[in-house]
Amino acid sequence: MTSTDTRSAGSTGPAHTQRGLVLEDVTLTVGDGDSTITALDHVSLTVAPGELVAVVGPSGSGKSSLLAVAGALTTPDSGTVHIDGQDLIAMKDRERTRFRLEHIGFVFQSGNLVPALTAEDQLRLALHMRGGKPARDPRELLDEVGLSSKLGRRPHELSGGERQRIGIARALVCGPSLLLVDEPTSALDRARSQEIVELLARETRQSGVATVMVTHDHDILHHCDRVLEMVDGTLSAGSRPSA
């Protein structure tokens, strides 16, 4: 599949001048010797600010590897990765860690919240790690995701959907350019899944963040601006179901 299939409209400028996420011809192999697997095979992808892109595909197809490369968690064998025009490959490890903190938000499966922290503290921890002036007010953000009444609750006192909302708020609190969402509805029922993805779509547009969501759940795809399909490490345009 050619890379042009996975680029957003209007993404024609050079990578270092574009806002949002730009992956160009990225290849990633994992494992050693005979067990080497090509997790990403010449993948190109552009996600513009305010755009929600879903990546679907079977387990082991390379979806999480795509998130790992886009999220500066791993370095590809070849290709380039730019976020808001900044070249991730050229960065040192420490710079990449700092870049993640300031420019990338992660939403993990089941929220992956810190058990000891209240809803509000989950957000404050992210701000504390980043330091400096808060990009967004944690209380306002929790109000935005509908959890203003549960600021003092810890993860074990919240439902799966509530945990995931906090996860989304935590990912947005530092004002990221890129939001990477890993199977956000894997532990939720259908109604909650719809609510979560609606929230993601709304926040993506309101915050102007470029969002990549990997998922198995085809019922939520109608909220997305584009749907891409990952098979055996290659990315292609998928079909976007109607609501």
Place this chain on the structure above:
Amino acid sequence: MFLALRELRFARSRFSLMGGVVALIAVLMVMLSGLSSGLVNDGVSGLKAQPVDAFAFAEGTKTDSAFSRSVVDLAQVDAWAGRPDVAAAEPLGSMLINAHTSTDVPVDLALFGVVPGSFLEPEAAEGQALGDPHGIVVSDTVLEDGLAIGDTVTVDRVGTELTIIGSTGNQHTFGHVDVAYLPLTTWQEIHSGSAVGEEVRADAYTEASAIALQAADGQSIDLAAGDAAVGTSSMTLTDSFGASPGYTAETSTLMLIQVFLYAISALVVGAFFTVWTIQRRHELAVLRAMGGSTGYLMRDGLAQAFIVLLVSTVAGVAVGLGMGALLTGTSMPFALEAPAIGLAFVLLIGLGLIGAAFAIARIAKVDPLKALGGQR
């Protein structure tokens, strides 16, 4: 410390358990420290009280029991006194004796024969100073044991009667025996072994056990050169503590127990934080994926360990001090001394932090990719 404090609150029962173990070790350290200080005082407080920089013994005398085996003559005292780096040199007679009171109660004493008026003469806090040939100034602990100024004790075997004329006002003991200071001449008579009424051999009056040396102002004594010139074997005051009976064996045994406790404390803290870090591996992976630096997370972990160690050690030391206060003043050699307890406090926290640091260093190995569930 954002995360550290909140985790401490959240997992308080787990941290309390670990803190409880550290607190118990701190209690033990205070008790051992008190016992150690008590034994040291019992062993060498009589020596520590002397305004002396070094002692010279008979040539070739081994450190072990040097005070009771060594015999020096007064000519050697004069030779040391004439050296340029020595401000003063005085003879000191030392011997352990058995005696009994007028009511036949047995008394053990360490007789320290000193020249009245010399720098070795103890200040009598109570009663009279040395002067009467058969008057003795005793350690305060003798009076605590029931004797009083004016009482007479008779030295077994030789029959010399000694009258308590004063006390030092504090503990002066040597080899766990109360010190009694007496004029050197009387000490020489008792040391010669001549019973009362018998003739004392003439050379007895030229003998002492050791030579006490004071350095000239701003100088340290060249002991090796002095020994070569005078024909003695000298050692510093601190080194001479080893000459107190049983001192080295007691202190080294207690020291070994303390070292083991320090090691156990560091291991306990290290093991706890190893398990704690392993349990938090996924959470740490998430935080690292979010952009939390290794330094941030390690500082947070160390701050957590420091708080636990500080609180539990303070609690343990407080309990130890309370228990120790009950033992102070009893027959058990026990003394609570701030420097020793302070050192134990600092070492417990310091070594605990080192143990925790080894465990917390695992944070650097946590792979942030694990936050994605390893779905690659």
